[in-house]
Each structure stands twice: as C-alpha cells, then as structure tokens.
Amino acid sequence: MSYLEYTVKHVPTGLRKVLHLNWPLVLLLTAVTGVGFLMLYSVAGGSFTPWAEPQMKRYALGLVLMLIVAMVPIWFWRSVSGAAYLATLLLLVLVEVMGSVGMGAQRWIDLGFMRLQPSELMKITLVMSLAAYYDWLPARKTSKPLWVLLPVLMILIPTALVLRQPDLGTSILLITGGAIVMFMAGVHWAYFAAVIGLATGTVVAVFQSRGTDWQLLKDYQYRRIDTFLDPSSDPLGAGYHITQSKIALGSGGWTGRGFMQGTQSRLNFLPEKHTDFIFTTLAEEFGFVGAASLLSLYVLIILFCIASALANRDRYSALLTLGIAGAFFLFFAVNMSMVMGLAPVVGVPLPLVSYGGSAMLVLMIAFGLVQSAHVHRPR
Amino acid sequence: MRKSPAEIGESHVRLSRRALLLGGAQLAFVGGLGLRMRYLQVEQADQFRLLAEENRINIRLIPPARGELFDRNGIVLARNEPSYRITIVREDAGDVDAVIGRLATLVELDPDDLDRAMTEMRRSPPFLPVTLADRISWEEMSRVAVNAPALPGITPEVGLSRYYPLRGDLAHVVGYVGPVSDYDLSKIEDPDPLLRIPRFQIGKVGLEAKLEDNLRGKAGSKRVEVNAVGRVMRELDRREGQPGDDVQLTIDQQLQSYTQARLGEESASVVVVDCRSGDLLTVASSPTFDPNLFVEGISVADYRALTENDHRPLAAKSVQGTYPPGSTFKMITALAALQEGIVNTEDTVWCPGHLEVSNRRFHCWKRAGHGHVDLGQALRESCDVYFYELALEVGIDKIAAIAEQLGLGVRYDLPMSGVARGLNPTRGWKETVRGESWVIGDTVNASIGQGFVLASPLQLAVMTARLATGMNISPRLVKSLNGIEQPGVTPDKLDINENHLRQIRRGMYAVSNHRRGTAYGSRIIEDNYRLAGKTGTSQVRNITAAERARGVTRNEDLPWERRDHALFVNFAPYENPEVAVAVVVEHGGGGSKAAAPIARDVTLQALYGGTPPLAAYPSKDRGRIRTQQEALEKLVPGREITRRDRA
Secondary structure (H helix, E strand, C coil): CCHHHHHHHHCCCCCHHHHCCCHHHHHHHHHHHHHHHHHHHHHCCCCCCCCHHHHHHHHHHHHHHHHHHHHCCHHHHHHHHHHHHHHHHHHHHHHHHHHHHHHCCCCCEECCCCEECHHHHHHHHHHHHHHHHHHHCCHHHCCCHHHHHHHHHHHHHHHHHHHHCCCHHHHHHHHHHHHHHHHHCCCCHHHHHHHHHHHHHHHHHHHHHCCCCCCCCCHHHHHHHHHHHCHHHCCCCCCHHHHHHHHHHHHCCCCCCCCCCCHHHHCCCCCCCCCCCHHHHHHHHHHHHHHHHHHHHHHHHHHHHHHHHHCCCCHHHHHHHHHHHHHHHHHHHHHHHHHCCCCCCCCCCCCCCCCCHHHHHHHHHHHHHHHHHHHCCCC | CCCCHHHHHHHHHHHHHHHHHHHHHHHHHHHHHHHHHHHHHHHCHHHHHHHHHHHCEEEEEECCCCCCEECCCCCEEEEEEEEEEEEEEHHHHCCHHHHHHHHHHHCCCCHHHHHHHHHHHHHCCCCCEEEEEEEECHHHHHHHHHCHHHCCCEEEEEEEEEECCCHHHHHHHHCEEEECCHHHHHHCCCCCHHHHCCCCEEEEEHHHHHCHHHHHCECEEEEEEECCCCCEEEEEEEECCECCCCEEECCCHHHHHHHHHHHCCCCEEEEEEECCCCEEEEEEEECCCCCHHHHCCCCHHHHHHHHHCCCCCCCCHHHHCCECCHHHHHHHHHHHHHHCCCCCCCCCEEECCEEEECCEEEECCCCCCCEEECHHHHHHHCCHHHHHHHHHHHCHHHHHHHHHHCCCCCCCCCCCCCCCCCECCCHHHHHHHHCCCCCHHHHHHHHCCCCCCEECHHHHHHHHHHHHHCECCCCECEEEECCEECCCCCCCECCCCHHHHHHHHHHHHHHHHCCCCCCHHHCCCCHHHCCEEEEEEECCCCCCHHHHHHCCCCHHHCCHHHCCEEEEEEEECCCCCCEEEEEEECCCCCHHHHHHHHHHHHHHHHHHCCCCCHHHCCHHHHHHHHHHHHHHHHHCCCHHHHCCCCC
C-alpha cells in the first residue's frame, strides 16, 4: 500500500504511454549507437560485414525490447527485482559450474540466437534489487550497520563469482555500480570513507610488500602493474595495446584523418579494434572534435537520466534511474580511461558503440527500465 | 511498509542532494577525460603522428630454406619443394561467389577447405588474403595464372614445403616436420619469431627434430611500406637470412630402401653398421609410414590407422625397441668365462636337456639334450645348458662387465627420437631399482639373454661389430653438417683377449657354415663373403611346467603377439669384417627361420653394393631367391631417379 495508489489515475495508459516516453533520451541513444555503426563500418574496411550489420539488427531488437520494458508499469519491475537478482545469481553459478565441468573459460549461456553473459545481466539486476531494497527500507535504518551489511553482501557475492571467471572489468563495475546506489540511498558517508581508506591502505601494502617475503601478489601481476604505469617499458609485449592505442588517439589531431582514413586500426596495429578499442578509431578518424562529441553525447544521456530521477518522487524509480545512469557512466569512463592510458586494460567495452550482443541488449533493457520509471512517475 | 509523507520528502531531498553531488563528480571526471583527450590529440598530436607514420613501415620475416638431408652418396632424403597455394582478397574479388565458382572449374577445391576459407573471410577484414587451396599441383597453378584476368582478387602464391621423396624408407630415421603448434610454442622459453609465422614447419620427430637448430637456419627480414589499407606498396630493404645446414647421413639409401622392402609389413627392424668406422648404413624399422602425411598436418583417420595398428608403424623399433637378446647374448657369457679362465675351447659340458639349479629346472631348447658339448658346438647349436653352467661359475658381475664393454646398457647419442638404453642387469641394479636381491636363477636366465636383459637392435649390431673387430667402435649417423665432415669417435681396442674373440668368431662362423649350425640354411657360399652369425629366439611368455609336460606349443599355433621374437646378428666377410647386421623380427618365431634369411639378404646386398649374384646363394635356394629379387627390385627406388648432383 504505497503512496503510488492515489497517483495511478494520473499515469498515462495504453498507447498514450508512447507519447510520454523520454524521447530525447531515445534520440541520444540512437545517436551514440549510430556513431558505433559508423565506426564498425570503418574498421571493417568499409563493409557492413562482419560487424556493422549484426550490430544494427541488435540495436533494432534492443529498441523493441526497450519499448516493451518501458510499457510495463515500474511497480511490476520493482516487485520482481529481488527475484531477477536471485535468478541472475543462479545463472552465474551455473556458468561457473559448467565452466569447471570442462567447457573451458565459458562465461555465457547459449540461447540459440545469442549468447547470454549472466555477468552482463547482473550489472542491471544488482542495481534493480538494491533500489528495491532501499525503497523498502525505512530511511532511519539506512545507516544501521546490519542494514548496510546486507546490500554489501548482495554486491560482493556476484562480484566474487565474476572475479573467478576471471573478469576483472565487470567485477569493478559491479562494486562501483552497487556503491553508487548505496550512496544515493543515503548510507552514511563515513562508510564510504572507511572503504576508500581501506582500499588505499591495501594498495599501499601491496606495493610495500613487493620483493619482501610477505609479497601479496604474484610477480607477473606486479609486472602488469608496471606495464600500466609505464607502457613504454614493454612496447611489444603487454604495453603494446596501450602504446598503439595512444598513437592512434594522438595521431587524430584536432579534426582527425577523415572517415575510413585511420591507419592504426586498419593496418591491424590495434588489437580488439571492433570491441574494447573502438574509441581509438573514432579519435583517429574524427580527431578531438569527434571524440569530444561522443563524450558530450554520453554526458547528455547521464544528465537526462539525472533530471528524470530528480523529477521522480517515487524512491524506487529515482534510485533505479540514478543507479543505471551511474553504471552507464562507469562503462564509458572506464573504457575511455583505459584507451587513453589512464587505467589498466581491464576489458570493458564502450557502451552502445563496441561490437557485442549481450552488452547492447542488456543496456537497452536497462534504459527500458529508465523509460518505464519516467512514464509511470507519480504526477 | 507505510511511510509518512514527511519521511518520503526528507529522503527525497537527501537523494537529490547526493544525486547532484555524484553528477558533479561525474562531470568533473568527464572534464578530466576531455583534458586528457586534448593533451593527447592536440598538444602531442605531432609526436603521435610521427609514431603512426613509423607504424606504416612493417618489418616482415623471410623464412629461411630448411637444410636438406642426403644419404652417404648424396641422394636426397628430404628436400624443400615449392608449395603452391591460392589466396583470395575479398575486396579485390568483388563478387566472391562468382570468382570462386570460376576458380572451381580450374582447380579442384576441397569443400572443407572452402568452408573454412569462407568463415575466415567473413571474420577478417576484406583486404587480407585468405587461403582457398593449399598444395595444389604445378599444372593447376599455371592454369590459374593463365586465367588471371578472369579471376580478380585471386593470387597464386609460392612457398616452401618439406618433401620426403623416399616416403616411408627413412621415416624412422629422418622423422618429419609439421606446422608449429601452440603446444610446441608453450614448450619453448623464448621462441624464435619465425615460429609465429602461420604454417611454419619445424621438426617434430627424429632427426628433423633433434637437429632442428642446425636445419632451421636464420630468418631474414625485409622492411616494407604498407599503404593506408595495409597492402604492401614497396620493399624498402631486405636482409637475407641464412639457410639451414644441409645434413649428410651415413645411411646408404639403396641398402636402406632394399631393407625396408625386404621387411615389408613384418613387425621387424634391421641395423647395418660399418664394422670399421661405426657408420650406420641402414637403420630400418617396419612397417613404416609416409612422413609426408604429417607435413601439412595429418588427418584424423590416417593418424588413427597408424596408432591403432598393432605392428606400431610409428615406432622406430631399431633404436627404440628393446628385446631380450636371447641366444645372441651367449657370446658375452662365453667371453666372460674365457676371460676368467673358467673354460677353454676343449672343455666340455654334459647337456641332458635341462639343468637343476636351487630346485628349479632350467631347460635347454633341445629337450633331448646335446650330450657332451664344447664351446664351438655350444655356440653352433646354441646349447643353453652349456651357458647355464658357465654363468653359474663366472657370476653375473663379470658377464655384465663384458656386456657393457660390448655396448649393452649404453645409450648412444644419436640424433633420433627415443634412443633406448636397454638394460644390462647387475646385482646393484636389482637392489636399487627393484629393491630385491639378485638370485642365482637371474644369472642363469641372463646367461642366455632372457630374464632382465634388454637390448635394442642398434646395440646388438654394435655388439657384433665390436666382436668382429675387437675395437670399441661407436655408431655414427651424421656424416657431415653443412659440408663439414663430422669426426667419429676414434675406436680403442677392447680390453678382451684377441684369442678369446677369435674363438667366439669361429663359433659364429660355424653357426652359418657348419651343417649342424642353427643358421646353416642361411649361409653364403661365395668364399670371399662368408658370414658369421648367431641366432636368437627370445620368449615373451612363461612356459609352465604343465605345458612342458605335454609338449611346448609351437609358435605357429600361438596368437601373433605371444610368439617368440626372432633375432639374428652377424658380421661378414668372416676373414675381413666389413659390416655387422642385427635383425629382430617381433613375434617372428625362431631366429634361424625368421631372422637369419633376412640378415643374409641384407648382408649380401651390402657387400655387393646392389643385387647380389645368385651364385652367392646355396643352389637349392636360387629359384626362390630369384623371384624374391625380381619382386623387390620393383619396390626399391632406383638411384637414377633420386640421385642429385651436389653443387
């Protein structure tokens, strides 16, 4: 019996819902994805195969999914949040078991038409369930230690599973994404300060321990950190990605070499040029202007989401929207930091631009939730 | 949970505050990203552009030609053949299906290869070449070249691929090369960049693998300029690599090929060693296989056929196989006894057909017994009891010492895979390895080459050569490397009385020249080429007392894998030894029937340097031998075909 009941009659019904969608957001998403098509076409050497065409089909499918999710009332989504989280957790355990049974490092479940990565799905269902949790929890209990411990476990269990896969990038996104929702929900800032302090302490300890007999990491892990800190120390080995990526980016200049004129990506100097490193192609071919434009589009998407959340007096809707916006921000921020040499290469794709089915569809479903919250907001 | 409007309002205010805080932090981060972008793309743009230009110059490796392999007379055993393949560049082809359709009328395209190529093409950028057909013939290649205008995007390419013209004849010695696998790479600490070239061939087995470092050569490199789509525009400079070393073996290809043909599908092995130098003239093992199958990667069906064959074609039995040497070991027991002064040539032993040792009955192969036997007769007729008696007196340690001098239990350092050490058992060995103490029955068994003793055909051949010459010659397989003669080990005299050796040789002579000798049927009647040998029959099963009582089952009545191994060792000519031969026919039955005839044929072939005249054979055999010679001559590749002038 929430306060939603008296506002239901003001919420649009039937096809009128379509008119109340957050249309600017749809346009922004399409624009970003369009940039993706252009780049995929370019890295394939001016061809719709093998990447641009499937990506377009997936976007079309994603758009339909987003509309369907948006049409379903947000209170339905809130009621299934917990179940969705548990189901995804089960899938994660399932791939873990299947992987150890002999399928190699398999992270996905084959659905026939696509491969579903439960870890992708978890990014969304985690945010959903945390939002539902804080919607249910009375505000005065928010910062009570016991009530903080529960969401922390909700975050750490899937993170541990994903880390075992091993997928460092996704684990970081899960932790940070979950933390953002907790921060939004009003958990006392001292908790965050404590965690950040602890993390800093660990990092210091890790570096201090190097070379001593209580060394905390393996030697090769230290070498990876070295390579990140100074990629030029190993230009043909592990630092190759970062070095080549920076060359591509830097050689773009103000306006770039022009569409399909990038040499770095087309000459195969770049690894993963259609997935994690696609931003470098954009930066090389369209220069600072192009790269900054894409960044602006991303920022606009975030801003529209924040605006929509602030205007929404339903706590679940607001938390969900902010959480999804936060996760989305993390995606592109981590990816861009990575290709610009500000963060280690952890394997996070550029959202909506990089080639990849699971990530695209999951993001579109997430924005479907944002739309549903927007359409069904109390008026 | 019901919430009051006040509570809702308050939490929404807090949420808004925090959302704005986070939004601000995010904006700040994006600002940072923008600054970094500006730094890289605007301030440092010139520097990175320069680096990008440098990236346009590619360094490509030029694979060196692999060293070739020759026999002692310069006949090619392994060479590099141009291998033709057809590649397609999608963006040049336009309508790929139409072009492939036209190509299919000129060249036979394997549907599997084609499927793989189509998948690869869909995955890779359109400007990269994809292989459509590999190892096509020169005719097909030229047909494609002539029709080039109708086949846009199609390029015929030439590479080098290993070819073994003699197919199976030297498969076990030379081994084979194959494409580098991930497993190969994982074994190497710091792999040669050459190994990263797709389809680069490296030695996998045998001499190709053991001499890989000599054969491979050094990579050359060329710097090429590539255009904006990655196509090679021009070559800037080129540093030629260094081809691998050519290797000349001591093997005599004609003899080797003859021997392989003579063995046919029998599970057998033959080693022929030059008594004077230790040069291995023939190292044969049968059945054999075609190493060319492995060069481009063998099909599963072919591989299964090879591994499931119970005659084990992939095994190099001549050096890897170890067998109880059986009666071919008796020379060693006799020598030990002579050296220790326990017997002399005149002493006789009474052989009733068996010997009782610590309540166990050891049998002679001849149930009725040999009666009184002296050394000559014991060797000639292979009397077991004579050697039992000798061994009981001389003891295992003295026997083992002689065996070691003659090369048993010694691993020769030859560039072949899995060269076996065999086993020359001693008290100490049994103590440390088996944890049991040596019993007298072990000595009795060892005296006739049964029990623990194990030797490879290679070791038996070397043993015979040492008996024949009195020198401790060592086997040698590589005659020259890159034209530089490889010095063999200069042999020393054995620490064995020459008179004793002479008595042993006389006994061996009788084996195949005395009418009661066990190999009299396989004698040579050409006086200058008389053969001296010793038969051996080694059991692979235990004969129970019950079986003995009702009569030992004949080999012909046993399943193949339980029959005795047949062995024969010999040297020839008797007066002035040139070659030593060892033959082992797995589960062949008796040494005199199954192994000795092969040894005689191979010995004659070696001594005459080709097909021997029928006059060298006993007259009653000549008809059969003539038919056999005619059949084999068709199988042995002729000199004129494979001979090649060495420039």
